[in-house]
Amino acid sequence: xxxxxxxxxxxxxxVPRGKVTTYGAVAEQAGWPRRARLVGRVLGAxxxxxxxxxxxxxxxxxxxxxxxxxxxxxxQMSRLRQEGVDVSAGRxxxxxxxxRSPAVDLDAWLWRVGDEN
DNA sequence: TAATTGACCGATC
DNA sequence: AGATCGGCCAATT
Numbered sequence: 001x002x003x004x005x006x007x008x009x010x011x012x013x014x015v016p017r018g019k020v021t022t023y024g025a026v027a028e029q030a031g032w033p034r035r036a037r038l039v040g041r042v043l044g045a046x047x048x049x050x051x052x053x054x055x056x057x058x059x060x061x062x063x064x065x066x067x068x069x070x071x072x073x074x075x076q077m078s079r080l081r082q083e084g085v086d087v088s089a090g091r092x093x094x095x096x097x098x099x100r101s102p103a104v105d106l107d108a109w110l111w112r113v114g115d116e117n
Numbered sequence: 118t119a120a121t122t123g124a125c126c127g128a129t130c
Numbered sequence: 131a132g133a134t135c136g137g138c139c140a141a142t143t
Contacts, residue, residue, distance in 0.1 A: 023125050036125035037138060044124050057124080065124045072124080 005042045007031055011101065012043070015056040018084045019099035020092050022060055029101050040065065055079040056099075062092040 007030040015021050023036040032038060043054045055076040059065035064087070066073035077087045085097050092098075 024127085027125085034126075034138060037123070038125090038140085040124040041140070042124095054124085059124075060126055067124080070124090076124090 004030070004032060004035075004038060008039055008042050009052050012052050012054065012057060014101060015053055015099055017053075018097070020056045020058050020062070020080070020085060020094070020097050021099050022058055022062075022094075023065070024060060025100060026057060036060075058092055062094045062098070064090045064092075 008026060011026050011030045012021075023039045024034075026039045027033060027035045030039075039057070043052075043057060046052060046054055064073055064076060066076060068090070077090075080087050080092065085092055
């Protein structure tokens with residue numbers, strides 16, 4: 001297990017029930033900006049017994065990224081619905097169900113303060 | 118060794 | 131709304 005996978009899974013593990021985030025957002029929050037594909041690879045390689053809530057990660061714009069007709073896609077949608085997330089036409093409304101780690105805002109705030117000198 | 122692929126993304130037209 | 135493009139890069143072919 002390398003550090004990238006660990007930091008990525010740590011971010012995914014923080015996504016609360018009933019909320020979703022995106023591959024790109026996870027990558028950014030994990031310290032690997034523009035590495036959305038890395039997030040997809042890591043989640044795709046999760047062992048079967050993992051407790052990581054991979055189903056709360058969707059593609060940009062709220063699209064379900066898994067291939068249509070795949071077992072994993074159906075599982076993701078049913079799990080999301082089970083926790084109260086509306087999924088219609090293979091999409092989730094990020095304005096209602098999107099989630100971002102508070103740490104991002106804190107970092108932004110710290111940066112802004114630092115820029116004043 | 119080279120080319121292709123993919124659970125991606127944002128900008129641009 | 132859909133298509134293209136460049137960025138990204140490890141795994142697979």
